[in-house]
Amino acid sequence: VTSEFDLINRYFRRATPGALLGVGDDGAIVQPKPGNELVISTDMLVAGTHFFPDTDPQDLGWKVLAVNLSDLAAMGALPRWVLLALALPAADEDWIAAFARGFFSCAETHGVELIGGDTTRGPMNFCVTVFGEAPTGEALRRSDAQAGDDIWVSGQPGRAGLGLASLQGRCVLDAPAQAECVGALLHPLPRVRLGLALRGLATAAVDVSDGLLADLGHILEASKLSASLTLESLPTCNAFATVDADLVQDCMLSGGDDYELLFTAPINLRPRVEALADTLQLALARIGSTAPKGYKTLRLIDAKGAEVQPTRLGYDHFS
Amino acid sequence: VTSEFDLINRYFRRATPGALLGVGDDGAIVQPKPGNELVISTDMLVAGTHFFPDTDPQDLGWKVLAVNLSDLAAMGALPRWVLLALALPAADEDWIAAFARGFFSCAETHGVELIGGDTTRGPMNFCVTVFGEAPTGEALRRSDAQAGDDIWVSGQPGRAGLGLASLQGRCVLDAPAQAECVGALLHPLPRVRLGLALRGLATAAVDVSDGLLADLGHILEASKLSASLTLESLPTCNAFATVDADLVQDCMLSGGDDYELLFTAPINLRPRVEALADTLQLALARIGSTAPKGYKTLRLIDAKGAEVQPTRLGYDHFS
Numbered sequence: 001v002t003s004e005f006d007l008i009n010r011y012f013r014r015a016t017p018g019a020l021l022g023v024g025d026d027g028a029i030v031q032p033k034p035g036n037e038l039v040i041s042t043d044m045l046v047a048g049t050h051f052f053p054d055t056d057p058q059d060l061g062w063k064v065l066a067v068n069l070s071d072l073a074a075m076g077a078l079p080r081w082v083l084l085a086l087a088l089p090a091a092d093e094d095w096i097a098a099f100a101r102g103f104f105s106c107a108e109t110h111g112v113e114l115i116g117g118d119t120t121r122g123p124m125n126f127c128v129t130v131f132g133e134a135p136t137g138e139a140l141r142r143s144d145a146q147a148g149d150d151i152w153v154s155g156q157p158g159r160a161g162l163g164l165a166s167l168q169g170r171c172v173l174d175a176p177a178q179a180e181c182v183g184a185l186l187h188p189l190p191r192v193r194l195g196l197a198l199r200g201l202a203t204a205a206v207d208v209s210d211g212l213l214a215d216l217g218h219i220l221e222a223s224k225l226s227a228s229l230t231l232e233s234l235p236t237c238n239a240f241a242t243v244d245a246d247l248v249q250d251c252m253l254s255g256g257d258d259y260e261l262l263f264t265a266p267i268n269l270r271p272r273v274e275a276l277a278d279t280l281q282l283a284l285a286r287i288g289s290t291a292p293k294g295y296k297t298l299r300l301i302d303a304k305g306a307e308v309q310p311t312r313l314g315y316d317h318f319s
Numbered sequence: 320v321t322s323e324f325d326l327i328n329r330y331f332r333r334a335t336p337g338a339l340l341g342v343g344d345d346g347a348i349v350q351p352k353p354g355n356e357l358v359i360s361t362d363m364l365v366a367g368t369h370f371f372p373d374t375d376p377q378d379l380g381w382k383v384l385a386v387n388l389s390d391l392a393a394m395g396a397l398p399r400w401v402l403l404a405l406a407l408p409a410a411d412e413d414w415i416a417a418f419a420r421g422f423f424s425c426a427e428t429h430g431v432e433l434i435g436g437d438t439t440r441g442p443m444n445f446c447v448t449v450f451g452e453a454p455t456g457e458a459l460r461r462s463d464a465q466a467g468d469d470i471w472v473s474g475q476p477g478r479a480g481l482g483l484a485s486l487q488g489r490c491v492l493d494a495p496a497q498a499e500c501v502g503a504l505l506h507p508l509p510r511v512r513l514g515l516a517l518r519g520l521a522t523a524a525v526d527v528s529d530g531l532l533a534d535l536g537h538i539l540e541a542s543k544l545s546a547s548l549t550l551e552s553l554p555t556c557n558a559f560a561t562v563d564a565d566l567v568q569d570c571m572l573s574g575g576d577d578y579e580l581l582f583t584a585p586i587n588l589r590p591r592v593e594a595l596a597d598t599l600q601l602a603l604a605r606i607g608s609t610a611p612k613g614y615k616t617l618r619l620i621d622a623k624g625a626e627v628q629p630t631r632l633g634y635d636h637f638s
Contacts, residue, residue: 020356024541025461026393026525027360027451031351037339038357040434041346042448044404046441074345085363085446115359118446122365127404127437127446129361132346142344206345222343 007091007119011100012084016113019081028115030081036133041071047124052167057095059186060126061102066188067209068130069110070259073195074207076140077132079112085129087122110192138199140263145204145223149264151288152202152273154191156237157212157262158248159184161255171247177239188259194284197276198263205263211254213298215262220290220297223264228299229288231308253300264290326410326438330419331403335432338400347434349400355452360390366443371486376414378505379445380421385507386528387449388429389578392514393526395459396451398431404448406441429511457518459582464523464542468583470607471521471592473510475556476531476581477567478503480574490566496558507578513603516595517582524582530573532617534581539609539616542583547618548607550627572619583609 016022021029032038045064047053065082072079084103088096107114112130163181165171173181191207198205204223206215213229220227231249240248265273270286277284300308335341340348351357364383366372384401391398403422407415426433431449482500484490492500510526517524523542525534532548539546550568559567584592589605596603619627 021458021460026390027358027396027458029356029358029394029453029458031356031455037348037350039346039348040402040450042402042404042435042437042446044406044437044439044441044444044446046406046439046444049406049439049441071345075348077346083359083361083448085361087363087365087368087444116361118361118363120363120365120368122363122368122444123442125363125365125406125441125444125446127361127363127444129402129448131359134348136350139340139346139348141340 007093007096011096012114012117014104014114016115018113019115022113022115030115030131032133035135037136037139039072039075039077039132039134039139040129041068042127042129043068043071044125044127053124055186057098058102061099062106062187064126064128065103065106066190067259068128069190069192070188070207070209072130072132073190073192074140074205074261075132075134076138076195076199076205077134078196079110079130079132079192081115081131082107082112083129084114084117085127087120087125089121089124110190134199140198140202140205142204142206142219142222145219145225145264145290146266147225147290147292148267149203149290150267150270150286151216151227151229151264151290152284152286153208153212153235153260153262154194154282154284155258155260156235156283157208157258157260158252158255159237159239160188160257161251162239162243162248164257165247165251171243173239174242177242180239185257188257190259191261193280194261194282197280201269201272202263202265205261208258208260208262210256212262213253217298219264224293225290226292226294226297227288227290228301230301232303233285233287235283235285326412326415330415331433331436333423333433335434337432338434341432341434349434349450351452354454356455356458358391358394358396358451358453358458359448360387361446361448362387362390363444363446372443374505376417377421380418381425381506383445383447384422384425385509386578387447388509388511389507389526389528391449391451392509392511393459393524393580394451394453395457395514395518395524396453397515398429398449398451398511400434400450401426401431402448403433403436404446406439406444408440408443429509453518459517459521459524461523461525461538461541464538464544464583464609465585466544466609466611467586468522468609469586469589469605470535470546470548470583470609471603471605472527472531472554472579472581473513473601473603474579475554476527476577476579477571477574478556478558479507479576480570481558481562481567483576484566484570490562492558493561496561499558504576507576509578510580512599513580513601516599520588520591521582521584524580527577527579527581529575531581532572536617538583543612544609545611545613545616546607546609547620549620551622552604552606554602554604
């Protein structure tokens, strides 16, 4: 029988030159660079709730880290370290090896070191905690959006939701659309470079994990503002063209799991945001604007200037 | 239906004056005090593996934090912050309220602030990540024990294992012994003050979570040493007197879940360790000594000076 310690040593112990002490003691030891604050985020992913139990382990290894790095991106933090706690029903070495490949592929892509964690037997569950740095006072918060700011979003929110709908048999996508949308679901790209570039530019930021409307709601609540979004300005892509328009709109507004960044920025910084899109080769769409708190928190405006109702508002794990 | 966010707000959001940003954004922000390193530890606890699914939620709330604080104690770190990620099969508000009471009771006792986490639906699972501070270079590691050091242990390892044996019907304890041992299992007291006092005194430390022999093995492996333990010197208590001697020895040597500290210290510091026991009103037993790496990593010596074999060596979640 291969023991827990052997498996951890073989697959999860790598050099951690950026930490004072890495895997293998009661705790890890780190120190943020002078002049920096430590930004911390944790996410728990459960089989059946956040991913299909038969998801390819290499994809899963990538994703459990990517969704956490997305939180650091939304804070404008530079990723540094990660902890990985996992419960598995059995110690299947091939599965663990593939999971570790995906996990470290994401870690190395983003310069993150695995400094500790925990391994136990149980229903499949991953709890990942990431640590990033931001210069003191410069991390992006949800609470600092100002009335009259533009609202921006990166990439094409809705693709992951459409990928999920396709895997669940709720729609049929052609092969390129299927590859694009399922790819967005299984292999999200955390917008780390965008997050770093938004320091000093965005007034507030959040990642689109629960759905665009729900996550915008978090900024509005924290910043005590209202907003209007123009549906026409929501970014679209070829994959969306072949699918029922109601489903596309539902995925764009309420589909989770995209890990794009939604942020607010002053109107006078529009040219800088547009230049950033060029620099990063990443679509940044201006989709609405904030306003003082009003009788309604969020208004959706269609092409004719009329207000429309979204069908559902977001994803709540307990509702 | 009460939503996830409502429940989190109601039960898990408290003031966090020691953090720069607490619960409610994509991440938390902290900064260790100048001249300090950040010590980080994470543990995942799963129903059925680490605790009985019907454990009183208030006890469980205490324990999931206590076992993590024990890791900080073993590093000689001062507890500061905690993240709590939990998966629950349903949002049972009474259960959550009781769990939160136990969790915050432990947090307040140890001056720890809850700065973030995650809540999701799934088989019951708790992943707790704790953060402590230690002055630069002073954290206790497993790897710095020296040949010829004394080996010390706090309290009475074996009580939690005996409590578990009793709950599993493997032994019968009288009422006071039952209360003591089951109490040790359900409501462990992390040795935080001891850990802090051991800075500059112990050469290496570990907490007894997997069993005394297994955890001593971690120090020996990391420090490249061997050791001998004298069975006679292992601390005992009234609860042990009424139980089968083999079971007691098994619990003392291999029972997990005690969260006492096992540490090494130079012989010339014996008086300081003994004085510390008085100061903290906590038994500290000198149970053996380390030696250079030899033909055998660990020798157990009985009252007659003969070597004995332990029945099992520790707890491995995957063996």
